[in-house]
Amino acid sequence: MDRDTGPRGGTEHLTVRREGATLILTLNRPEARNALSLPMLVGLYDGWLEADEDDAVRSIVLTGAGGAFCAGMDLKALAGGGMDGQRHRDRMKADPDLHWKAMLRHHRPRKPVIAAVEGPCVAGGTEILQGTDIRVAGAGAVFGYYEVRRGLFPIGGSTVRLQRQIPRTHALEMLLTGRPYTAAEALRIGLIGHVVPDGAALEQALSLAERINACGPLAVEAVKASVYETAAMAEAEGLAAELVRGWPVFDTEDAREGARAFAEKRDPVYRRV
Incomplete structure (x- = not known):
């Protein structure tokens, strides 16, 4: 550290x-x-x-x-x-x-x-x-x-x-x-x-x-936001809102870096992009 x-x-x-x-x-x-x-x-x-x-x-x-x-x-x-x-x-x-x-x-x-x-x-x-x-x-x-x-x-x-x-x-x-x-x-x-x-x-x-x-910062922030914004929603509404928060994370360079790092058996280097 x-x-x-x-x-x-x-x-x-x-x-x-x-x-x-x-x-x-x-x-x-x-x-x-x-x-x-x-x-x-x-x-x-x-x-x-x-x-x-x-x-x-x-x-x-x-x-x-x-x-x-x-x-x-x-x-x-x-x-x-x-x-x-x-x-x-x-x-x-x-x-x-x-x-x-x-x-x-x-x-x-x-x-x-x-x-x-x-x-x-x-x-x-x-x-x-x-x-x-x-x-x-x-x-x-x-x-x-x-x-x-x-x-x-x-x-x-x-x-x-x-x-x-x-x-x-x-x-x-x-x-x-x-x-x-x-x-x-x-x-x-x-x-x-x-x-x-x-x-x-x-x-x-x-x-x-x-x-x-050590985790992807964009993923971490999206997960936190999703947990709080869906807390008072009905399940169906919350699941729909989760997709709105979650899918964009998969389209980031950080998500691709996480997969590459896993395949290459190394620590990922996240850049918030």
Whole structure:
């Protein structure tokens, strides 16, 4: 694997770096368990855009610094009438939807997003998690929607998305009790896909990203798009839409390169053409 190529972009609460073809976004406010802030939201949205616009990026890993993923909204700042990083308010004013895009409520990156979770991933953290595609967690990670315990509503998309991602009875229990869930429980109900030893989530996520990066990028992006756009369709409609997405992939130079590489017993060299 090519190693880190250095930081790109980011804000005081969101670091961005590249490792080979993977863009790594790190929520970086460990003193607050990576509670959401304006600088973090702006940095997240810019990171999603960078991944979308840079064809050299084939996958994204989202993680948190200091042994935490994200403890949700900064309720202390919210109660005090503001959030850290008010200098970013012009960005929010220019795009009132920016925070929802940052939290993957109103934006879906075209590249696969892998979450690497350690420690708390609760409230807004679990809401962001719902916008990711593949999820890895350390054994000590904790998940949950605490909003109802504070008299709040999980408005980051959870009442819509969660019941589509896990069985409804589990979704309702999570949303209505506000109780914490262990990584083992989250795996059992299907909220996450992997549990690894504490401290190993990022390495496992990068390993998965490397596998994705070795695949044809046009095929990967078309598969992801097809899965999401057909999710709410009836089967016949979805199958028709799949052909619209899938057939053009077969007519690419990358598809021909994949067949040649297989015949020649070598690794393919994909060029997104």
